[in-house]
Amino acid sequence: MIRKVGVIGSGQMGNGIAHVAALAGFDVVLNDISADQLNAALATINANLSRQVTKKIITDDDREKALARISQTENLEGLADCDLVIETAVEKEDVKRKIFHNLCAVLKPEAIVASNTSSISITRLAASTDRPEKFIGIHFMNPVPLMELVELIRGIATGDATFDAAKEFVAKLGKQIAVSEDFPAFIVNRILLPMINEAIYTLYEGVGNVEAIDAAMRLGAHHPMGPLELADFIGLDTCLSIMQVLHEGLADSKYRPCPLLVKYVEAGWLGRKSQRGFYDYRGEKPVPTR
Numbered sequence: 001m002i003r004k005v006g007v008i009g010s011g012q013m014g015n016g017i018a019h020v021a022a023l024a025g026f027d028v029v030l031n032d033i034s035a036d037q038l039n040a041a042l043a044t045i046n047a048n049l050s051r052q053v054t055k056k057i058i059t060d061d062d063r064e065k066a067l068a069r070i071s072q073t074e075n076l077e078g079l080a081d082c083d084l085v086i087e088t089a090v091e092k093e094d095v096k097r098k099i100f101h102n103l104c105a106v107l108k109p110e111a112i113v114a115s116n117t118s119s120i121s122i123t124r125l126a127a128s129t130d131r132p133e134k135f136i137g138i139h140f141m142n143p144v145p146l147m148e149l150v151e152l153i154r155g156i157a158t159g160d161a162t163f164d165a166a167k168e169f170v171a172k173l174g175k176q177i178a179v180s181e182d183f184p185a186f187i188v189n190r191i192l193l194p195m196i197n198e199a200i201y202t203l204y205e206g207v208g209n210v211e212a213i214d215a216a217m218r219l220g221a222h223h224p225m226g227p228l229e230l231a232d233f234i235g236l237d238t239c240l241s242i243m244q245v246l247h248e249g250l251a252d253s254k255y256r257p258c259p260l261l262v263k264y265v266e267a268g269w270l271g272r273k274s275q276r277g278f279y280d281y282r283g284e285k286p287v288p289t290r
């Protein structure tokens, strides 16, 4: 029975997962390596819950109770008695493997370990733990409080009890599941990221500028956000990591990351989270950078 949920990494996905889990009545322990990041995450959760109060989706009492259910820790030891721990640190396999190695040394043996990875093999990540049968991919979509879908990905060793517990957990959050086999980038990102990468090639080759490309897909295909705006929203470092996993994992040149995407990431222009990407967010309105 899952009652206490640990969340590792308090970036945009970590704070969203903590938000929806606390609102659904779970006790949540949010972990990050930086105290500043943890405090910023709590402020974001409060602001997003308050937005839901204003829109009458939840009451102020719900907001207060959800906030009271969230505690924070800078050490993995603080997650030792969780029933489920969801890792949502950066999309880098070596970072995730190190986290799982250190987590399993302190976590109670019966606890389930999950990764919110966008693309990395669940089977490979599971192999870096002491409990591959209790390891699963629980992949939320961004922004977590608004998106209905969660992908569930079983590794080769994931047990039925783990899969059923993850399914029940996601249902309690009020979200729908799509089950994906464990292949690079799963379902959503296998389809979405090559489209975003192609939009960046369209920009790189001068077929259109940032505004034209985003307007084309917003107005011409009724996408809620243009692909470049969405790339900035996801984070260009995450987009590049997903393309690299697709390229290496499927060994097909059609997945090669656009050199312009690489250049933006090398510049530290990671999108909204660093205030600059395909748009510059430092002023009142986003301004295209190309």
Ligand SMILES: CC(=O)CC(=O)SCCNC(=O)CCNC(=O)[C@H](O)C(C)(C)COP(=O)(O)OP(=O)(O)OC[C@H]1O[C@@H](n2cnc3c(N)ncnc32)[C@H](O)[C@@H]1OP(=O)(O)O
Binding pocket: 048, 051, 052, 055, 117, 118, 140, 141, 142, 143, 144, 145, 146, 147, 188, 189, 192, 224, 225, 230, 234, 238
């Ligand atoms: C990379 C991966 O591994 C997988 C992924 O997640 S891929 C990315 C998947 N996500 C998408 O494709 C998102 C595409 N975009 C959308 O669907 C929409 O633009 C959207 C749902 C994000 C926002 O919809 P919108 O109607 O244009 O936004 P907007 O009018 O600004 O906001 C509507 C409400 O959403 C809420 N909202 C917006 N952004 C939010 C956020 N980041 N967190 C929480 N709530 C948010 C607010 O409550 C807002 O209400 P207010 O106007 O009262 O503030």
Ligand SMILES: NC(=O)C1=CN([C@@H]2O[C@H](COP(=O)(O)OP(=O)(O)OC[C@H]3O[C@@H](n4cnc5c(N)ncnc54)[C@H](OP(=O)(O)O)[C@@H]3O)[C@@H](O)[C@H]2O)C=CC1
Binding pocket: 008, 009, 010, 011, 012, 013, 014, 031, 032, 033, 034, 037, 088, 089, 090, 091, 092, 095, 099, 116, 117, 118, 119, 139, 140, 141, 142, 233, 234, 235, 238, 273
């Ligand atoms: N962005 C998206 O749209 C989606 C992302 N994902 C996946 O979720 C994960 C997180 O993405 P996202 O939230 O966007 O990334 P962010 O960059 O917003 O957040 C990552 C957080 O992890 C922290 N972190 C880094 N290393 C560690 C560590 N060793 N221990 C604890 N915390 C650590 C970072 O801290 P610091 O800043 O101090 O380095 C940062 O707060 C990735 O695997 C990504 O692929 C999944 C679905 C959608």
